[in-house]
Amino acid sequence: MSGTTPHQVPPTDKLALRAALIERIGGYMTAHSIAVAAELGLADLIGTGSRTSGELAAETRTHEPSLRRLLRLLVAGGIMTEPQPGRFALTEIGSQLRVDSPGSLRNFARMFCDPLFLTSWQGLRHTVSTGERAFDHAYGAGVYDYLAQHPETSALFNEAMSEESRYSAEQLAAGYDFPQAGTLVDLGGGDGTLLTAILRRRPGLRGIVFDSASGVAEASATVNKAGLADRCEVQAGDFFTSVPGHGDIYLIKSVFQDWGDEESLAILRTCRAHMPASATLLVVGTVLPETAGTSTPVMFLTDANMMVTTGGRERTESEFRAMLGEAGFTVQSVGDGDAGPLSVIQAVPALAS
Ligand SMILES: C[S@@+](CC[C@H](N)C(=O)[O-])C[C@H]1O[C@@H](n2cnc3c(N)ncnc32)[C@H](O)[C@@H]1O
Structure with a gap:
């Protein structure tokens, strides 16, 4: 007997469990990093090859040391690889951010970090407490009324929806x-x-x-x-x-x-x-x-997303x-x-x- 009870986990497992939860807690940081990569068109610039952070910074007119740290975060998140120090390529998952990829998710990535969704999710507590749509609570109007008055967001929303529809x-x-x-x-x-x-x-x-x-x-x-x-x-x-x-x-x-x-x-x-x-x-x-499970997390994300946005x-x-x-x-x-x-x-x- 090692002396552990069912409520104690060996230290190494405990570290992994701790990291697994912290990774999920930081999910919005990953979402933002993917959205910025999509905004800058990094996946299109990298394509099927690899590019250095310096080349990417020059082409996107960004601050190279900061861009490199963003790229490393994307590597950690499975979106990119770093085959040599400072040189970055796309993984199969990350390739879906390219506009020419069938079923591209580039605009989807941008849309989910638009204030429309961020504000709705910040109101999750309100929805859970009251059953009311967080979006309407924050903006005093429904999503579709808001979109009608914000043509840029509406265009992004329609592009993201078309990407999904085509696929x-x-x-x-x-x-x-x-x-x-x-x-x-x-x-x-x-x-x-x-x-x-x-x-x-x-x-x-x-x-x-x-x-x-x-x-x-x-x-x-x-x-x-x-x-x-x-x-x-x-x-x-x-x-x-x-x-x-x-x-x-x-x-x-x-x-x-x-x-x-x-x-x-x-x-x-x-x-x-x-x-x-x-x-x-x-x-x-x-x-x-x-019953909910871990095999189809996207379904539960979209369900909760509907709950806070459209109802x-x-x-x-x-x-x-x-x-x-x-x-x-x-x-x-x-x-x-x-x-x-x-x-x-x-x-x-x-x-x-
Ligand atoms: C989420 S979109 C789905 C579009 C399409 N079926 C697809 O899968 O890509 C919902 C559609 O319902 C349409 N819609 C909303 N209210 C409607 C109504 N009262 N009568 C007819 N269509 C309506 C919207 O204009 C929109 O095209």
Whole structure:
């Protein structure tokens, strides 16, 4: 017997445990260092090769000794390597900060250190104490009203969202077996990135991008650029009021996370009221595991991020099932990360009893 009790850990393990917690406590420092690297475009300057801190400082007009310390922190965080003293290269993780990387996260990195998010997270305590959105408490307005009045932040937000959409559109178009014919309606389809990615793979399918007037502002351009104007319409509308009535498949991706349960139910009820009885509804989004774990931390980050910013939330399979059932749908299947990290929930209008 070494003489340790279950509550004592050997000194070396204790050091590692201590470091593991300190690393997490300092998570916002890592986030800031990645955001500054993204802002300066360091990943694009380094590319597939390696650059010295002096070269990078000259090109970014920054203070070399400080930049070198930032680069070392990025090495420690697994974003870069330092193959020789003072020379830096990207890891595979860090390469995703390059603008030309498929699924680039450069603007995502910048966005999460924008005051919009930082202020919201500083109000986490307020949200936890009261259930109110920290963002609204700090700014006296909702996120979307704020974005409408801050065009620069809005542009950054839209760029970051488009990065995510382009990536997940390809994952979904390739990962889900869409039918060869019929009409696919993309509700809250934004700029049409997702629908055009699917229609390109299904020449016999027609499509409708449906979103608010500002949401579809860029959709016609996307459709025309993809050469799909002959089989893809763009429609402006409000999914709380009405949705197109003649679709075969209704797709709604990354929408319910923005809304609380009452509003989500209202959207689903509009779909149920307007879609044909023979149509299929595909809800695409994050499906949280029933109990939290360490294997999918990003899902819990986005859920808490919604809590402090928009007041929306991620949901578990049983929560989705309950909501869809209440709105008059029967769930046929729930995928497991079949669209990249996102899942596809397939439902049909329930038969009237
Ligand atoms: C988080 S975005 C998701 C966009 C797209 N489905 C995707 O996955 O990239 C939510 C979308 O819902 C749209 N939206 C919000 N309120 C709406 C409404 N009342 N009627 C129709 N669309 C709406 C927004 O304009 C936005 O395009």
